[in-house]
Structures are given as structure tokens and as C-alpha cells.
Amino acid sequence: MYRTLVVGLGRAGTGLHLPTLDRLRKGTRAGTLFAGAPMVAVDPVPAPATLPPGTVRLPTLELARAELDPQRTVVHVCTPPDGRDAVIERLARLGFVNLLVEKPLTADTAQLTRIEDLRRQYGLRLVVVAQWLVSSLTGRLKDHVATGEFGALRAIRVVQRKPRFSRSLATSGHPTAFDVEIPHALGVALDLAGPARLTDAAWSDLRTDVAVRPRLGTATLRLTHEGGASTRIASDLTAPVRERRITCEFTEATVVGHYPISQDDGFAQLAVEGREFTKREVFPDDALPEFFRHAYQRFADGGEFGIDLAARTVRLVDEAKQLCLLRERPTPLPAGAVRDAG
Structure with a gap:
């Protein structure tokens, strides 16, 4: 049985993950997959958000760490993709290892490399949402x-x-x-x-x-x-x-x-x-609920996790962005060319 921690209360966190998890918990026999204790949500911005009844909202990951056993918690990382590596590093340093990360895994290959390093260093069991x-x-x-x-x-x-x-x-x-x-x-x-x-x-x-x-x-x-x-x-x-x-x-x-x-x-x-x-x-x-159910079951069964497909996706998307950026840049003049001062 796993507790749930949702990090990031934007559209993905409040509109998709939390309500979907709430329905799953209500439709799953208590004590079989999801722990009976309340879900925990963390977002440092005190913006209004509608959360399922009973959800505990906290302002910092450190307070969530005091509330939860990291080894028996699935963390839903719903922060924006840019800067995702920093969020995952903070979670890893606090002892959280079971991570269910909203797509895309990250915004570029540099952050992907950092996440792959963190995964190896801390033994992270990381799943990218891909319903x-x-x-x-x-x-x-x-x-x-x-x-x-x-x-x-x-x-x-x-x-x-x-x-x-x-x-x-x-x-x-x-x-x-x-x-x-x-x-x-x-x-x-x-x-x-x-x-x-x-x-x-x-x-x-x-x-x-x-x-x-x-x-x-x-x-x-x-x-x-x-x-x-x-x-x-x-x-x-x-x-x-x-x-x-x-x-x-x-x-x-x-x-x-x-x-x-x-x-x-x-x-x-x-x-x-x-x-x-x-x-x-x-x-x-x-x-989406089937994806979450399967992910929690894999965490519970000790199954293997890989991010190969998610990593290939990040690399291809980053390559597409770089191609578009290259086309936006002015073409440099060849050596010796004279500009038209018109």
C-alpha cells in the first residue's frame, strides 16, 4: 500500500491527477493498493485550488517528508517540464524514490541527462505518465x-x-x-x-x-x-x-x-x-486511471522501470526545437561579403 504525494497544483495536478486518484481510491478495496491515509499535495504558491475532500495541502516538500514515509509513497511530479530535474533532485535528496512524472519527462536533453544521472545515483523508480x-x-x-x-x-x-x-x-x-x-x-x-x-x-x-x-x-x-x-x-x-x-x-x-x-x-x-x-x-x-492503477501495482510488485521511450521522445522533441531555432537565426554572410548599405 502506498501513500500519495502530488507535487504541483496546476492543471495537471488539480485537474487530472488528484481527481483521477480520488476516483481510483474510492473504487479500490481499502488496504489493497492505496493506503487509507489522506493524499498529500504540495505547492509553495498559495493559489486557490479545488482538492478532493480530505487532501492535506502543505507548502514545502520538507513538511511532506515529515508526514510521509518516502519508501512507501508514490510522488506525482506535476510541475512544469522546464526545471523538472531540480524538482526530482530535491525529492531524491529527501528520500523519495517512487516517482510518477507528468509528460514530457523534461524540456531538453541537458535536463534529461541530469535526470538519468539522478535515477542511477539514488535508485529512483521513475515512470513517465503516458496514458x-x-x-x-x-x-x-x-x-x-x-x-x-x-x-x-x-x-x-x-x-x-x-x-x-x-x-x-x-x-x-x-x-x-x-x-x-x-x-x-x-x-x-x-x-x-x-x-x-x-x-x-x-x-x-x-x-x-x-x-x-x-x-x-x-x-x-x-x-x-x-x-x-x-x-x-x-x-x-x-x-x-x-x-x-x-x-x-x-x-x-x-x-x-x-x-x-x-x-x-x-x-x-x-x-x-x-x-x-x-x-x-x-x-x-x-x-489515465488505468495507467495510474498499473503504475501503483508495479511499484507494489517491485517491477522494473525504464524510461527509454520517454527519453527518446525528449531527444526527438529537443532536436525538433533546435531545428526550428536554427531556421530562425539569420544566415551569416560569407567571409569577404559586402553588406548592401542601401
């Missing part, structure tokens, strides 16, 4: 790839659209649009089609009539997988509508899946169009 990987929809797509019933997988296209103006203008925890939704989709693409190299990337600003947030509007990346398939992932955080769509093109059919777009409706859809048939399925796909 799309345990989604029923993703599972069905993986089955189609594995069985080969529709032939070889040739291409993956992911489109993610949602309006994110208020949060992008109010906070600075996600440096670019690549850090918001892209990591979920990228993890799925790598899981379906295997390792890949980046071939192209682009981003744009988020603009309103009164403000601009650089690089937080759209993000697009293209990959070529070692097995020959290609992937294109496009995320638009300025769209007026919501959509999470994945299209897998096989040699004999096209499969289109729609992930749930919010916790308001936990159903996914899958449509298959072949040369001589079509079919459509609609099924429950509330993946």
Missing part, C-alpha cells in the same frame, strides 16, 4: 500492426487540435507547443512503428488581438522510422475546435482512430476502410 500507450485505442492499433491483417504499416498521421489561449498566456511552464501534446503522440508513433529519425519540424506563435506567445501556437514534426514507415504529427493550440485523431495507413487498409478529447467523455472511436469493407467501433477508453 496513450495503455489506451484501448492504441492497443487495437498495435494489434493491427502485429497481426499484419491489413498489410504493412506505411504511414502514421496524428492531428491534435485544441484552444489553449488562456493557459498559454497565463503560465510559462511549457516553453513551446512541442512540449504540450506532441510527446503523447510521439510516444505512440514510436511504439507503433519503432525507432525513428527526425526529418522536418516547424512551429508558430500563439497570437491574439492583445498578446503574443512565441512558439506556443502550432508544432509539426516529421519522422522516418527504421522500418520504413513515416510519421507526421501536427498540434494546433490555437484551433477553435478539439480533436485527437490518428490515421494509420497500411498497404491494404486505412485505420482512423479518435482519442477522447477530455475527461468529460471517455470513449474512443475507430474506423477501418479497406478495399472491400468498412467498419466502425466506439468503446470506453478512460486510459
